[in-house]
Amino acid sequence: MTLSRLQRNKLVWLWGYRPADITAYGFDDGRPAADAGRYLGSDWNRRFVQDVVNDPRNHVLTEHKWVFYRFADGFGLPVPPTIGFFDSVQGTTWDGERPLRTVPQVLAELDRVRPTGLVVKPAGGGQGAQITILDRIDHATGTATTRTGEETTLERVFAALDPGGERGVSGYVLQHAVRNHPELAQLAPTTTNTCRVLTTVATDGTAHVHAASIRLGRRGGMIDNWGSGGVSIPIDVATGVMGPGILKGVPGDLTEHPDTGERFAGRELPLWQETVELCRRAAVLFPGLRFLGWDVVIGPDGPMLLEGNVHWSLRGSQMLAADGWLADPDTRERVEGLGVPLPTGRVSRQVAAGVLARGRDRARRVARRVGRTLTSR
Ligand SMILES: Nc1ncnc2c1ncn2[C@@H]1O[C@H](COP(=O)(O)OP(=O)(O)O)[C@@H](O)[C@H]1O
Ligand SMILES: [Mg+2]
Structure with a gap:
């Protein structure tokens, strides 16, 4: 049985689902609309949960990987042994003693540390973006093999990095590769x-x-x-x-x-x-x-x-929970204990705020488009 248009609209407007949630949680494959309250909708999460809990x-x-590793290590939490932060302005070795601002400085540090495997990842990265893993490094010649089997050199790996980093965050973390x-x-x-x-x-x-x-x-x-x-x-x-x-x-x-x-x-x-x-x-x-x-x-x-x-793929996690997270009363209690409202499917103050926010998002998108058209003339 497929959902009616009205039922889909209710999922979106009253429960805070996005259309992709509807598919992911099986509502297109016969899950009844009455199950709506078992899942936390992505829009609801974005509007009423995310910024409250984090x-x-x-x-x-x-979210800044270099800050994370230094902070975690400061408490003695085990993290992969980390070599430093490569950044054109504030790059530094792990101990803060030597700058890692240029490719030659990085190569000198790698020659000193001589890691057997190396991971280079953008400080602001996520979802695996722009990660390079070298599994074999010949420090005598500077040649290396990537995890996917390509031959390269250390110099080439670092010269190819975008100085702008990832998601507007500059810099890269250099770290030993750890094993399973x-x-x-x-x-x-x-x-x-x-x-x-x-x-x-x-x-x-x-x-x-x-x-x-x-x-x-x-x-x-x-x-x-x-x-x-x-x-x-x-x-x-x-x-x-x-x-x-x-x-x-x-x-x-x-x-x-x-x-x-x-x-x-x-x-x-x-x-x-x-x-x-x-x-x-x-x-x-x-x-x-x-x-x-x-x-x-x-x-x-x-x-x-x-x-x-801080953003840990709500949809991916809920897809693995067969009956939906919010079907479990303990989970509901725990999440509400963090100070967030859970959806009820009734028109409420939160829903009204969500509807307003949706309208505002749409207006902003239109304004941006108009702005682009005007400036490109
Ligand atoms: N030090 C490391 N040693 C081995 N593999 C790593 C290391 N760091 C990252 N990886 C691999 O890259 C993936 C993504 O790294 P992660 O630090 O979680 O960044 P992202 O924010 O992009 O998910 C990991 O799940 C792991 O498979
Ligand atoms: Mg990750």
Whole structure:
């Protein structure tokens, strides 16, 4: 049964869904409109949740990767060993002792540190944008092989970086490449696979793991991100056991890795309790950020924080929760405890504010278009 036009409009206007939510949560495949309250709509999240749970003034703590690594390390939280920040104005080595403002300075530092594998990622990056991973480096000649098998040189890698950085944030983080725990390498050996762990911090300062998943990368890719083709798999938080996974753009559930044929569904992750503990410890240390998505590498010696995310793919996470997050009363209570209103499907002050905001967004878009037309004359 497909939704009527009226039902779709209600999902958008009263529940704060975006059209892509409607498809992602199965409303186009027979899920009844009565299930609307089980999912948090993307627009609702953007308008009434995001900035309440994670104060935008504090975003820099996780969204600037260099700030994140220095801050996390300051508390002794395990992060990949980091070499420095390459930036034309304020580049510096990890210890703040030497500038990393030019390519020759970077090459000199790499020659001093001699990492066996190197990751270069934009300080303002996200969703795997612009990441280079070198798996083999010959420090005598400066030649290197990328994770996808291309031959290059260190000099070429750094000379090719856009000085503007990513998303308007300048600079790049240089970091040792870290390895998978052997059990995870067996499942997906070609990428560094990461868990995504969502934590909330209650008013009394206690942290709770809200949901977790893992991404297993595919052959031919540099990284494991779902948008780049990784398999996304839910994890049962209490036990660390993986469920059936999903691949972007491919309908149906997956129980085995498409490249290795290894079955992951039903398997227990190594070092899972340590991973949960690490995320709970980290969650309470980032002020003003109370609902974060952590990327964690489970390495041979233990879990390591790869990054924190204030925007942690609400839709991707909810697609993995079979019945929808908001079907669970404990989750509702926890989210409301963060001071956010949850949708009820009735016309309310929030909905009115949302409708107004929608109208305002549209007006702005039109004004921008008119402005562009006028200035291009
Ligand atoms: N130090 C590292 N060692 C190995 N792989 C890494 C490292 N840093 C990043 N990666 C790979 O790149 C992916 C994206 O990195 P991440 O730091 O999470 O940035 P983004 O914000 O782009 O998601 C990771 O999921 C992982 O597969
Ligand atoms: Mg990430």
